[in-house]
Amino acid sequence: MERRPLVITGLTGEGASTSTSHMPQRSAGILLHRRRSRGIEVLLVHPGGPFWARKDEGAWSIPKGLYAPGEEPLAAARREFAEETGAPVEGEAHPLGAFRQPSGKIIEAWAVEGDFDPARLASNTFAMEWPPRSGRMGTFPEVDRAAWFAPEEAARKILKGQRPILDALLRHLDTRGSATGCV
Numbered sequence: 451m452e453r454r455p456l457v458i459t460g461l462t463g464e465g466a467s468t469s470t471s472h473m474p475q476r477s478a479g480i481l482l483h484r485r486r487s488r489g490i491e492v493l494l495v496h497p498g499g500p501f502w503a504r505k506d507e508g509a510w511s512i513p514k515g516l517y518a519p520g521e522e523p524l525a526a527a528r529r530e531f532a533e534e535t536g537a538p539v540e541g542e543a544h545p546l547g548a549f550r551q552p553s554g555k556i557i558e559a560w561a562v563e564g565d566f567d568p569a570r571l572a573s574n575t576f577a578m579e580w581p582p583r584s585g586r587m588g589t590f591p592e593v594d595r596a597a598w599f600a601p602e603e604a605a606r607k608i609l610k611g612q613r614p615i616l617d618a619l620l621r622h623l624d625t626r627g628s629a630t631g632c633v
Contacts, residue, residue, distance in 0.1 A: 477514045480513055481562075482562050482563075483562075484564065495596045496595045498575075498590045502594075508606070517530075534573050535566060540562075541563055546615055546618040549611070561619045566596065575591050577589050
């Protein structure tokens with residue numbers, strides 16, 4: 451897979467907009483989960499770059515990214531997972547829904563059961579001017595770390611606007627009878 455850096459000209463975050471259209475931006479992502487003897491765990495990623503460097507609780511995310519009109523969202527979610535983690539995501543994808551973020555962006559999310567070793571994280575990079583208005587460009591990973599979390603801890607770590615994605619996964623697993631006692 452070819453890795454292409456993103457170029458960003460200012461601070462970005464969950465609410466940043468790169469479009470002049472009035473249509474909300476659309477992202478697609480995968481919430482990877484696994485079963486352990488102590489219950490369900492979910493994989494979250496921490497955004498890279500200086501803006502997020504000292505943020506932890508309420509800063510983590512599911513691996514996700516923007517997709518273009520006409521692009522199949524699940525294919526985009528799988529691509530974004532691979533770009534942000536360095537690993538393909540395999541397995542059956544279960545739709546969790548579309549979730550509007552405080553910024554207005556809409557994230558379409560899928561649940562996939564699988565495993566990933568956070569020590570093998572190999573994220574794409576992006577370039578941005580840092581510090582702002584300094585004229586110096588820096589290169590940063592899109593994602594600087596990944597980790598597995600129990601649902602309770604994941605609810606503290608994940609961005610507030612993405613908590614409903616976690617809730618949808620737990621409802622999906624409970625409906626299937628596999629998360630009993632984990633929530």
